[in-house]
Every structure is written in C-alpha cells, then in structure tokens.
Amino acid sequence: MNSGRAVPELAEPYLRGVLATAGLDVEYVRSEKDTVYYLDGQGEEVAVLDVVGGYGSLLLGHNHPDINDYAVELLSSGVPVHAQFSKHxxxxxxxxxxxxxxxxxxxxxxxxxxxxxxxxxxxxxxxxxxxxxxxxxxxxxxxxxxxxxxxxxxxxxxxxxxxxxxxxxxxxxxxxxxxxxxxxxxxxxxxxxxxxxxxxxxxxxxxxxxxxxxxxxxxxxxxxxxxxxxxxxxxxxxxxxxxxxxxxxxxxxxxxxxxxxxxxxxxxxxxxxxxxxxxxxxxxxxxxxxxxxxxxxxxxxxxxxxxxxxxxxxxxxxxxxxxxxxxxxxxxxxxxxxxxxxxxxxxxxxxxxxxxxxxxxxxxxxxxxDAFSCLVGNRVLEVLEADDGAVYRRAAERGERLRRMLELIVEDYPQVLREVRGRGLILGLEFADQSESGSEEIRERARSGFFGYHLAGYLLREHRIRVFPTASAMQTLRFEPSVYITDAEVDRLEQGLRELCRLLRDGDPKVFQF
The missing domain is CATH 3.40.640.10 (Type I PLP-dependent aspartate aminotransferase-like (Major domain))
Structure with missing residues (x-):
C-alpha cells in the first residue's frame, strides 16, 4: 500500500494517456455477465454494458458463478500451482x-x-x-x-x-x-x-x-x-x-x-x-x-x-x-x-x-x-458441453440476433457504415471513412489513427457501453459479448450505435467533445 502518497504513472503511462484522450481511462471495480461497474464522483456504482468480452475471453461472461465457486473451492483446498516436474x-x-x-x-x-x-x-x-x-x-x-x-x-x-x-x-x-x-x-x-x-x-x-x-x-x-x-x-x-x-x-x-x-x-x-x-x-x-x-x-x-x-x-x-x-x-x-x-x-x-x-x-x-488452471479448464469444458452443447447453440442464436440488429443499422446509415462481418459472437461493424466529414472535429479524429477508440469513448461516456475497435483495422468496432447477452442489452447497444451514426451523418462535432 502507498499510505496515501501520490503514485507516479509507471505502468504503461503512454497507453494510459492515449486512453485518456478518448475518455476511456476508467477504473472498473466489479463485473458480472456482460456488465462492468465503475464508481462515479459520489462513490456510486455506474453500470456499463461490456461487449468487448475480454477480447474474446469471456464467452461465459464476467465471473461465471459456477466457475468462480469452483475456483474458490480449489484455492481453499490448497490445490498446488507450483508442483512442476511431477505427475499431472x-x-x-x-x-x-x-x-x-x-x-x-x-x-x-x-x-x-x-x-x-x-x-x-x-x-x-x-x-x-x-x-x-x-x-x-x-x-x-x-x-x-x-x-x-x-x-x-x-x-x-x-x-x-x-x-x-x-x-x-x-x-x-x-x-x-x-x-x-x-x-x-x-x-x-x-x-x-x-x-x-x-x-x-x-x-x-x-x-x-x-x-x-x-x-x-x-x-x-x-x-x-x-x-x-x-x-x-x-x-x-x-x-x-x-x-x-x-x-x-x-x-x-x-x-x-x-x-x-x-x-x-x-x-x-x-x-x-x-x-x-x-x-x-x-x-x-x-x-x-x-x-x-x-x-x-x-x-x-x-x-x-x-x-x-x-x-x-x-x-x-x-x-x-x-x-x-x-x-x-x-x-x-x-x-x-x-x-x-x-x-x-x-x-x-x-x-x-x-x-x-x-x-x-x-x-x-x-x-x-498447473492444477488450478487445468481443473478450471475442465470445468469450462463441462459448461460448454452441458445439455448436448447448449452454449454452442445459444452462441449461434445470440450472434444471429446481434448481427440482424447491426445489419439494420447499416441499411439506415449507408453514409456512415460499410458492412457487418463475422459469425456467431465475434462480429465486426466497419465504419466508412470520415476524413472528409463536414465537421473539422470529426475530420481530425478520423485522421488521428485512433478513430475507433474515439468512437468507443463516445459510446462509453454517453451510453455506458464498452466497445473497442479491432487492433489492426481501426475503422471496425468489435462485438464479442457473452452467450448471456439479453435482448434488452442488444436493444441498448442498438440505441447507442444509432445515435452515434446520426451524429456522424449530421457532422455534429459534439460526438467527440467531452
């Protein structure tokens, strides 16, 4: 603990600064399923819909209760993590x-x-x-x-x-x-x-x-x-x-x-x-x-x-x-x-x-x-394979629901969006080039090399939605939620994306002002 002293930025400070330019430097304190929480100025929790999904790590959502309970059980039992060069x-x-x-x-x-x-x-x-x-x-x-x-x-x-x-x-x-x-x-x-x-x-x-x-x-x-x-x-x-x-x-x-x-x-x-x-x-x-x-x-x-x-x-x-x-x-x-x-x-x-x-x-x-990660991996496979692969079927169904929603937005905003790509619960929404927008603010962001992160910043600030672009294609936002994403959450995502597209279409600079 630092005993209250000011702590200098030493853990990837440049990246922290980049996140700050888009309003993405948020500390999350709790998570469950497709929701993460941060504390506002009054110390109250603010819920954020997370469709980043740990860059694809959270097919089963944040803190899956069955897996978490099993992990706690393993740690409480003293399961060895460091027992290398032995029978496993x-x-x-x-x-x-x-x-x-x-x-x-x-x-x-x-x-x-x-x-x-x-x-x-x-x-x-x-x-x-x-x-x-x-x-x-x-x-x-x-x-x-x-x-x-x-x-x-x-x-x-x-x-x-x-x-x-x-x-x-x-x-x-x-x-x-x-x-x-x-x-x-x-x-x-x-x-x-x-x-x-x-x-x-x-x-x-x-x-x-x-x-x-x-x-x-x-x-x-x-x-x-x-x-x-x-x-x-x-x-x-x-x-x-x-x-x-x-x-x-x-x-x-x-x-x-x-x-x-x-x-x-x-x-x-x-x-x-x-x-x-x-x-x-x-x-x-x-x-x-x-x-x-x-x-x-x-x-x-x-x-x-x-x-x-x-x-x-x-x-x-x-x-x-x-x-x-x-x-x-x-x-x-x-x-x-x-x-x-x-x-x-x-x-x-x-x-x-x-x-x-x-x-x-x-x-x-x-x-x-090690025993901990392997036993957790076995429990993950049990969850995936349960009920004759119900998780796989749900991933396909939820992915199709999400894809239909995204495709409808593309149809309504052809000036702003190009296409939807992907399968199941790994989907991408590509934005059209905005470097010639009538708004100087939008033009500058589009030419910055961090356009997708600025889009993500808007969605987080104004709609409490957490989304990121793909690392090598900055015009494409990724959607990798868990299989537990609900219709109400998909509707909430749609509302935020539609408002974002409307602002970009109209050249409204407030989309990037905060």
Missing part, C-alpha cells in the same frame, strides 16, 4: 476431454498431444517451435539420404561404373559443390506462410506472423520471416510458394551417368491461419480457401497451425470455428475462454503424426499445466 493427472484429463471434442468436430480418431501454456501467444510459439523441431528432424533425414546418394555416386565413379556429368572431372569436387550449395540454402532458415490481416500475438516469434507492420517491423530482425498472402486468394497462396526455391541437390546414377538432380525440402516451417480474423477486422475464411490450404500444405509438406484463440471454444456456434468451413490443422491453439475468465491458460494441440516427443524436454513453462 488433471492436465491429462483436460487433454483427453479436448481430444474427445476434437474427434467429434473433425470426425477423426487421431490423437492430439497437448502442450499447456499461459496465453494464446505462448501457444502459438509452442506450435511453431514443435513445427520447427519436426522440420529439422525431417531435414536431417533428407540430408542423410542425400549424403548416402552422393557417396554412392562417388563410389560408382571410383569403381568405373559411372561417369561424371559433362564439364566435371573430379568426383570429390562435384560432391563438395553440391554440399556447399545445399548448406547455403539451408542456412537461410525457415519461412512461414501467414495471412494479411492475421494476428497471432506480439511475442518475439508470434509478432513475425502478425501482419500489422506497426507491431512487426521494429522486431523483424529477431525472427524467421513470413510470406503474407491475402485471405481467400488461392492464387496468391500458390504464387508465394512458387516464388521460393525449396529444393536441395543430390547426385544419382542413371544408366551409368552421374546426374545432379533437385529434390524438394521443407523450406516452409508452418502456415498460420485464423478461421475468423479477430484483430484484422473480423474477416472470415471461406470453405473454398480452406480446401486450397489443405491442398497446398500437403503438396509442400507444410503443417497448418489453426489459431482458434479468439474464434474457438464455442464463440461461432461450434467448438472449432475452423470445423465449420472444413479447415483442418496439424496444430490447434486455444486460450482465452479456456480460462473461464479467471485462469490464465492456453494450450497447443498437435496431431500425433507431427508430434516430436523430444519437444517435451526442450520446452517448458513455469506456470503452465
């Missing part, structure tokens, strides 16, 4: 429960091994690390076969059973040249395929697969590079693959002649995709593109990492939003909802044909796989 049956039970759900949704019996994490970004990093370990082991097998072929060719020349290619007189020099060229290609490191608009985290590795240059460029020298392609553009995906020389050379003997031939090698470590892009503006992948992802990844032996961190675990009306479009992955990353709003938990799930058991000895995390 609760983690195995959670992995088994996740497998049963994936088997149902993917119609497969193949096992998925689980690596538990503390966050979604860490789950992405774990998936990429396992994929690279797998790639390196496959490369080792390939280069060993190439070495065997080269030595066999040299032995055939030495025995007089084969002749060298035209222009070559020394088998040793030819072999050394092949090995040197191969080493140069391998030294360049792996490449990754990712989608424009994609977001996979901001850690050292995961930020390199996040498309937004503001987040990525300052750290581009720290990690392997990605090739970004437009979503739903199969031609661009194939062109990105074709642009790279993913071949090594070997020597073979055919009809007594040594030939220098090319063999493909796994240049691409992984292809990362979100079935519904969250931070990129709420864009969905199509079933047709999902099929092309399957074909291309098989052709180049490149594993697919399906990022379900924001769109998965029921938010779109199914446990896996990818399953709804037929997109299958070698890796699945989950987080956010897995913690039930109280635990910081994530998981990377990898198909058994891609899993490398050595990974367990080269990757670890202090807080991952």
């Amino acid at each position: 049956p609760y983690a195995n039970e959670l992995a088994d429960a996740l497998n049963r759900i994936l088997h149902r949704e993917l119609d497969t019996e193949q096992r998925f091994y689980a690596i538990f994490t503390n966050s979604g970004a860490e789950a992405i990093e774990a998936a990429v690390k396992n994929a690279e370990l797998d790639r390196q082991l496959r490369l080792a097998d390939l280069t060993a076969r190439i070495d065997t072929d080269i030595e066999a060719a040299r032995a055939a020349v030495a025995a007089g059973a084969a002749t060298l290619p035209e222009g070559h007189t020394d088998a040793d020099a030819l072999a050394e040249g092949v090995r040197s060229d191969n080493a140069a290609r391998l030294a360049a490191g792996p490449l990754f395929l990712a989608l424009e608009g994609g977001f996979h985290g901001k850690l050292v590795g995961s930020v390199q697969y996040t498309h937004n240059e503001v987040y990525r460029s300052p750290f581009s020298a720290l990690a392997a590079q990605a090739r970004f392609v437009p979503p739903n553009d199969a031609g661009a995906l194939r062109a990105a693959v074709a642009a790279e020389d993913a071949r090594l050379d070997t020597l073979t003997v055919v009809d007594g002649q040594v030939l220098r031939t090319a063999v493909p090698f796994p240049l691409f470590c992984a292809l990362l995709v979100e079935p519904v892009q969250g931070e990129g503006g709420i864009h969905e992948l199509t079933a047709e593109f999902a099929e092309q992802i399957r074909l291309v990844s098989q052709e180049i032996d490149c594993p697919v990492i399906v990022d379900e961190i924001q769109s998965g675990m029921g938010r779109t009306g199914a446990f896996l939003s990818s399953a709804q479009i037929g997109l299958e992955g070698d890796y699945y990353t989950l987080a956010k909802t897995l913690g039930g709003g109280v635990a910081k938990a994530g998981v990377m799930l990898v198909r058994e044909n891609r899993y490398r058991e050595a990974f367990e000895m080269v990757h670890s995390s202090t807080f991952a796989k």
